[in-house]
Each structure stands twice: as structure tokens, then as C-alpha cells.
Amino acid sequence: MDRILIDTDPGVDDALAILLAMKSPELRVEAITTVSGNVHVEQATQNLLTILGLLELSAYPIIAKGEAHPLVKPLVKAEHVHGEDGLGNISKLRNFDGSLRYPLAHCEISTLSGFDLILEMVDRYPDELVVVALGPLTNISKAIRKDAKRMQRLQSIVLMGGVFREYGNVTTTAEFNVFVDPHAAHDVFNSGIPVHIAPLDVTHQVVLTGERLNAEIEGRSDKISCFLKESTQACMEFYREHIGFYGLHIHDALPIGMLTHPDFFESVDAYVQVETEGNLTSGMTVADLRRERQRPIPNASVCVKVDSDAFLNHFFQRVLS
Numbered sequence: 032m033d034r035i036l037i038d039t040d041p042g043v044d045d046a047l048a049i050l051l052a053m054k055s056p057e058l059r060v061e062a063i064t065t066v067s068g069n070v071h072v073e074q075a076t077q078n079l080l081t082i083l084g085l086l087e088l089s090a091y092p093i094i095a096k097g098e099a100h101p102l103v104k105p106l107v108k109a110e111h112v113h114g115e116d117g118l119g120n121i122s123k124l125r126n127f128d129g130s131l132r133y134p135l136a137h138c139e140i141s142t143l144s145g146f147d148l149i150l151e152m153v154d155r156y157p158d159e160l161v162v163v164a165l166g167p168l169t170n171i172s173k174a175i176r177k178d179a180k181r182m183q184r185l186q187s188i189v190l191m192g193g194v195f196r197e198y199g200n201v202t203t204t205a206e207f208n209v210f211v212d213p214h215a216a217h218d219v220f221n222s223g224i225p226v227h228i229a230p231l232d233v234t235h236q237v238v239l240t241g242e243r244l245n246a247e248i249e250g251r252s253d254k255i256s257c258f259l260k261e262s263t264q265a266c267m268e269f270y271r272e273h274i275g276f277y278g279l280h281i282h283d284a285l286p287i288g289m290l291t292h293p294d295f296f297e298s299v300d301a302y303v304q305v306e307t308e309g310n311l312t313s314g315m316t317v318a319d320l321r322r323e324r325q326r327p328i329p330n331a332s333v334c335v336k337v338d339s340d341a342f343l344n345h346f347f348q349r350v351l352s
């Protein structure tokens with residue numbers, strides 16, 4: 032069983048990833064740190080409590096609020112995709128008696144900063160802990176900048192970020208998580224820690240249509256089914272208007288699947304670099320993924336293919352279990 036720390040900026044697809052992780056018996060979610068990305072870190076932390084409130088847990092992972100701003104660039108958010116509150120505006124929903132439709136979990140938030148909690152968890156589980164990064168890499172970079180030696184005791188970092196052979200989703204060349212904090216991504220790729228990447232090229236292979244979601248939750252009235260339906264609606268509308276289909280990509284769920292079901296995925300080792308300066312290319316990830324061109328020494332393994340049917344079936348089976 033892998034002990035994991037999830038670093039996240041929830042975000043609709045982050046929520047789906049957290050639910051999948053919490054329902055994966057192969058994983059132990061020891062801690063969760065939040066970071067500004069899709070929404071500001073204050074809202075991201077509230078959202079995390081909403082997500083954990085969906086699960087009837089007797090014990091919670093340790094939670095810490097992370098960085099509010101990227102290392103160098105001003106923060107760019109994605110509320111236009113994920114809804115004003117980052118979870119499809121479900122925080123506005125009320126029951127008949129006025130109470131919250133999706134109440135927050137009553138769990139404590141650590142007084143440690145996100146990066147200090149990461150370092151503390153490495154100490155607790157040396158050579159064992161896997162960091163699963165689902166947002167901009169600011170917290171992880173700060174942990175590396177504070178104590179690079181200690182961070183070498185991570186087992187690995189599995190992250191959703193970057194794009195190699197397709198267009199980006201923020202600019203023509205950049206994917207959101209890397210675009211928001213390219214300097215942090217640079218630190219992570221050059222850290223010497225084993226890095227596994229789920230870029231847009233592979234997350235785009237998994238298409239969750241509104242039709243499929245409705246079919247999966249039809250006739251169900253449990254909290255998670257209602258959450259799946261209500262939290263994804265704004266995002267699906269955005270996709271209908273701007274991407275060309277009614278549905279969404281569940282980007283952040285893929286790194287969770289890569290850990291529990293590596294047989295669904297194909298990866299290649301590569302030397303990955305990130306553009307931190309370019310006017311047109313800020314946040315662009317660059318790597319030659321041709322197997323015969325593996326020079327210089329690889330610093331990451333980049334996922335290039337997923338069995339999307341197997342993964343989506345698995346996702347629903349777990350999340351709705």
C-alpha cells in the first residue's frame with residue numbers, strides 16, 4: 032500500500048481525484064495540502080472540507096493550507112471553468128431548512144504551512160511517501176527550496192501537468208498547472224526526485240460525457256452521486272461552449288489511477304524542461320518523447336497513453352462504491 036500526500040487546488044476534477052484516492056484500498060491518504068490555482072487557497076481549503084464532508088470518515092488525513100501565490104508570477108485562477116467557488120457553485124445550495132446541502136467536514140487544519148507539512152510527512156515516512164500533485168507546484172517547490180536533501184527521501188512525485196504533443200489549455204503552448212507556476216515546475220523537474228507526469232496529452236484521452244455521468248448515477252440519491260451531478264454542471268456547460276462537447280476531462284483523477292492501476296497506462300522516460308521566461312511560451316513543457324532520442328539523462332517518466340475505457344469504468348466503480 033502506498034502512503035500518499037495529495038497537494039491540490041480543488042477544482043472539480045481535483046474533487047473527483049480526491050474521492051477516487053480516498054476510495055482506493057491500495058492507497059493511504061496520510062495528508063492533503065492545498066494551494067492557490069483553480070481558486071485562491073482559502074477557497075481551495077474550504078472546498079477540500081466540502082469534499083471530505085461527502086465521506087463518512089472516522090479519521091481524517093492531516094490537512095494544511097499552502098501557498099497563496101506562485102513563486103514569481105501573479106496568480107492566474109480558473110473560476111470560469113470550475114465555477115465561482117471552484118466546485119460548480121455548490122456552496123450556494125441549501126436544504127429546505129436553510130442548512131448547507133454539502134456541509135463541511137469537521138476536521139482540524141494544521142498550523143503548519145503546506146510545505147512544512149510536506150517536509151514533516153517525509154520525515155514520518157522516509158523513502159515511502161508519494162506526493163500526488165494536482166495543482167500548481169508551489170508548495171512542493173517551497174519544500175525543495177527549504178530542504179532539498181530531506182525531499183530526496185520522497186519515494187516519488189506523481190503530478191498532473193504539462194503538455195507535449197498537443198496545444199495547451201491556457202495558452203497555445205501551456206497547460207494550466209505548469210503555466211500558473213512555471214518556476215515551481217522547474218524546481219520539481221530538476222530536483223532529482225523520481226517524477227511521473229500525467230500531461231494533457233493523456234488526460235484528454237479520457238472523456239467523461241454528461242450522458243455517461245447521467246447513466247452512471249441514474250436512480251441514485253446518495254450524497255456522492257448528487258455531488259457528481261451538481262458539481263460538474265458548470266464545468267460541463269463551459270466545455271459545451273468552449274471545447275465542443277457536453278462533458279469534461281477528469282485530468283486530476285489520472286495520477287491516482289497511475290498509482291493504483293499502472294497496467295492501464297503507458298509511459299516513456301524523458302528529459303523534461305519548462306519555459307519560465309518566454310512571452311509566448313511561458314509555462315511550456317518541452318521534451319523529446321521519441322524513444323530513440325532519450326538524451327540527455329531522463330528526469331521524468333511521461334505518461335503517453337491510457338486505456339480510457341478501463342480507467343473510466345474503474346473510476347465509476349470505485350467512486351460510486
Ligand code: BDR
Pocket residue numbers: 042043044045069109112165166191200206207208282283
Ligand atoms: C489542470 O488544471 C486545473 O484546472 C485542473 O484542476 C487540472 O489540475 C488541467 O490542466
Ligand code: CA
Pocket residue numbers: 039040041042044045068069165166283
Ligand atoms: Ca487541479
